[in-house]
Amino acid sequence: MDLREFLAPAADVARRTGPQDRIVLSSRVRLARNLKGFAFPGWAKKQDRIQVYEKVAAAVAEVPTLSGCFCESLDKLSALDKQLLVERHLISREHAARSGGSGVVLNRQETLCLMINEEDHLRMQSLRPGLQLRQAWAEIDALDTELEAHLPYAFSPELGYLTACPTNVGTGIRVSAMLHLPGLVLSEQINAIVQSVNKLGLAVRGLYGEGTEALGNVFQVSNQMTLGESEQTLLEKLDKVLRQIIEFEENARATLIEKNPKMVYNHIGRAYGILANAHIIASKEAMNMLSLMRLGVDLGMFPGVDRSLTDELFLLIQPAHLQLLHQEKLQAEERDIIRADLIRSRLRSVSRPGPPLPAGGSTE
Numbered sequence: 001m002d003l004r005e006f007l008a009p010a011a012d013v014a015r016r017t018g019p020q021d022r023i024v025l026s027s028r029v030r031l032a033r034n035l036k037g038f039a040f041p042g043w044a045k046k047q048d049r050i051q052v053y054e055k056v057a058a059a060v061a062e063v064p065t066l067s068g069c070f071c072e073s074l075d076k077l078s079a080l081d082k083q084l085l086v087e088r089h090l091i092s093r094e095h096a097a098r099s100g101g102s103g104v105v106l107n108r109q110e111t112l113c114l115m116i117n118e119e120d121h122l123r124m125q126s127l128r129p130g131l132q133l134r135q136a137w138a139e140i141d142a143l144d145t146e147l148e149a150h151l152p153y154a155f156s157p158e159l160g161y162l163t164a165c166p167t168n169v170g171t172g173i174r175v176s177a178m179l180h181l182p183g184l185v186l187s188e189q190i191n192a193i194v195q196s197v198n199k200l201g202l203a204v205r206g207l208y209g210e211g212t213e214a215l216g217n218v219f220q221v222s223n224q225m226t227l228g229e230s231e232q233t234l235l236e237k238l239d240k241v242l243r244q245i246i247e248f249e250e251n252a253r254a255t256l257i258e259k260n261p262k263m264v265y266n267h268i269g270r271a272y273g274i275l276a277n278a279h280i281i282a283s284k285e286a287m288n289m290l291s292l293m294r295l296g297v298d299l300g301m302f303p304g305v306d307r308s309l310t311d312e313l314f315l316l317i318q319p320a321h322l323q324l325l326h327q328e329k330l331q332a333e334e335r336d337i338i339r340a341d342l343i344r345s346r347l348r349s350v351s352r353p354g355p356p357l358p359a360g361g362s363t364e
Contacts, residue, residue, distance in 0.1 A: 001070055001072070003070060003072070003077060003081045003084070003085075004081065004084070004324065006070045006106070006108070007084065007088070007110070008110060010312050010315045010316050010321060011308070011312050013088070013110070013311075013312070013315060014308040014309075014311035014312035014314075014315065015308045016129040017129055017130065018128060018129035018130020018131065018132050019130045019131045019132060020130050020131040020246055021129055021130035021131075022180075022298050022307075023179055023180055023181070023245075023246050023249050023250070024130050024131040024177050024178070024179055024180075024242065024246065025129070025130075025177075025178040025179065025180055025218065025311075026089070026127055026128065026129055026130070026177065026178045027127070027128045027129075027130065027131055027132045027133045027135075027136050027176075027177050028089075028125055028126065028127050028128075028136060028174075028175070028176045028177070028178075029125065029126050029133065029136040029137045029139075029140050029173065029174070029175050029176075029235075030123060030124065030125040030126075030140070030173070030174040030175075030176075031123070031124050031125070031140055031144055031171075031172050031173055031174075032119075032120040032122070032123050032161065032163045032164075032168045032172040032173075032174070033120060033121065033122040033123075033124070033144070033147075033151075033153050033154075033161060033172060034120050034121045034122070034153065034154040034161070034162055034163060034164070035052055035055065035056075035121050035122075035151060035152055035153065035154060036152040036153065036154045036155075037152070037154075038051070038052055038121065040119075040120065040121070040164040041101075041102075041117040041118065041119065041120065041121060041164065042119065042164060044101075044117075046100055046101055047101075048101075049100070049101025049102065049117045050100065050101045052101070052116070052117055052121050053073060053101050053102065053103050053116050053117060055151065056103070056105075056114070056116050056121070056122055056151065057071055057103065057105075057116070058150075059147055059150035059151050060105050060114070060147075062150050063143070063146045063147060063150070064146070065107075065112070065142065065143050065146055066105060066107060066112070066143075068107075068108060069105055069106060069107045069108070069112075070104070070105065070106045070107075070108075071103065071104075071105045071106075072103060072104060073100070073101075073102070073103045074095070074096075074098055074099050074100075074102045074103055074104065075099040075100045075102075077104075080320055080323055080324070082096040083096060083319065083320035084320045084321065084324065085104065085106075086320075087315065087318045087319075087320050087321055088110070088315070089127070089178075090104070090106060090110065090113045090127075091104055091113065091115050091118075092115065092118060094118060094119065095115045095118040098117065098118070101117050102115075102116055102117040102118065103115075103116040103117070104116065110127065111126055111127055111128060111139065112124070112125070112126055112127075112139065112140070112143060113125050113127065119163075119164045119165060120163055120164050120168070120172075122147075122151075124140060124143060124144065124147070125140065126139040126140035126143075131177065131239075131242060131243075131246075133175060133177070133235050133238065133239050133242075134235060134239070137175070137231065137235055141231070160172070167224060167225055170225075170228065170229075171229070171230070171231050171234070173223070173231050173234060174222055174223060175222060175223050175234055175235055175238045176220050176221060176222030176223075176238075177220070177221055177222075177238070177242050178218060178219075178220055179218065179219050179220075179221060179242070179245060179246075179249075180216070180217060180218055180291065180294065181193075181217055181218075181219055181245070181249050182217040182253075182291055182292060182294075182295045183249045183250070183251075183252035183253035183256060183295070184248060184249055184252050185217045186252070186256060186263075186264070186267065187252045187255065187256055189248070189252055190219075193245065193248060194219075197221060197241060197245070200237075200241060201223070201224055201225065202221055202222065202223055202224060202237075202238065202241060203220075203221070203222050203223070203224045204219055204220070204221055205219070205220045205222070206218075206219070206220065215284060215287045215288065216287035216288055216290060216291035216314065217288070217291040218291070221238070221241065221242065221245070222238070223237070223238060253295070253298075253299065257299065261355070264295075264299070265301075265353070265355060267292050268292050268293065268295060268296035268299075268301055268353050269352070269353055270292075271288075271289040271290075271291075271292035271293050271296075272293055272296070272347075272350075272352060272353055273352075274289050275289050275290065275293060275343050275344075275347055276343075276344060276347045276348075276350070276352075277344070278340045278343070278344070279337065279340050279341075279344075280336045280337055280340050281336055281339055281340040281343065282336050282339075283317055283318060283319060283335075283339065286313075286317050286339055286340075286343065287314060287317070290310050290313055290314050290317075291314075293310050294307060294310040294311070294314075296353050297309075297310060301353035301354055301355070302350060302351070302353055302354075303351075303354065305350055309346065309350075313342075313343060313346060316342065317339045317342065317343065319335060322335050322338060322339055322342070323335070325338075325342070326338065
């Protein structure tokens with residue numbers, strides 16, 4: 001099965017909607033599991049990793065929820081294929097660097113994805129657009145139960161599920177959401193928010209997780225510890241914090257429009273001007289400019305323009321997706337030119353931004 005034919009078109013991905021998706025781009029619940037009797041992937045020999053992969057792949061074939069899914073060993077995928085999965089947040093950058101004995105399982109809707117032999121033998125995740133933590137948890141919990149009927153999980157009555165990293169021991173759950181927070185960044189409140197969230201025992205990371213920067217004003221918020229708290233407690237805790245951050249972001253936007261609309265108009269107008277006229281643009285600059293344009297769409301400054309346009313471009317301009325549009329291999333300088341051409345073409349019918357709407361004035 002060809003991965004590129006299996007993946008949904010970027011336009012379809014961009015049109016996926018969910019609750020609070022002005023600010024919450026996606027919700028994710030991930031579970032870490034290991035098989036009893038096998039060394040963790042970081043210590044396992046290649047033959048042991050291959051054996052684990054085969055056991056998990058066999059279990060996947062027996063699970064009705066994953067019927068018709070994409071299931072493949074990473075050594076059968078090209079570097080471009082793996083980078084496409086990273087850019088869609090379906091696998092981690094660390095997993096993309098692995099080969100023999102590691103694999104990926106993905107359902108057609110791209111709501112369920114399994115990483116085989118990443119840091120743990122099995123990392124399964126449910127992804128949903130908008131704020132849908134409870135729905136993501138229900139989906140991954142059901143899949144976990146189905147798989148556990150076919151796989152012998154490593155479990156301790158005292159500690160819970162055993163994992164390669166101590167921070168995942170216990171429930172093995174990682175709950176997270178991807179947030180678009182340009183209002184807090186422009187109003188210079190983001191650092192205070194990050195510090196407050198950290199004090200609550202939660203982690204704030206960049207676009208691609210740990211050790212990455214918040215490109216396009218996008219931040220990941222997740223739990224840090226999994227031992228000693230139930231899945232339901234962790235879900236409720238993160239959901240409460242996320243709703244507070246949403247409120248802070250909405251208030252920041254409203255305050256900026258009320259007290260300093262010219263500053264907002266300037267940032268968004270300049271971003272549109274660069275995107276609509278640049279002939280060379282790097283992915284980092286393009287993502288930051290598209291973030292501001294997305295804010296402009298949310299504020300009603302681009303009448304008739306749907307947010308899916310900026311969300312699709314946010315995906316298409318990333319290196320692997322851009323490469324996918326062209327048969328020949330592109331160098332970084334060539335990508336910067338083609339990226340600019342693509343953006344200019346897609347924005348040709350978009351008029352320059354108008355004045356911001358009054359505080360709270362969204363086109364939604």
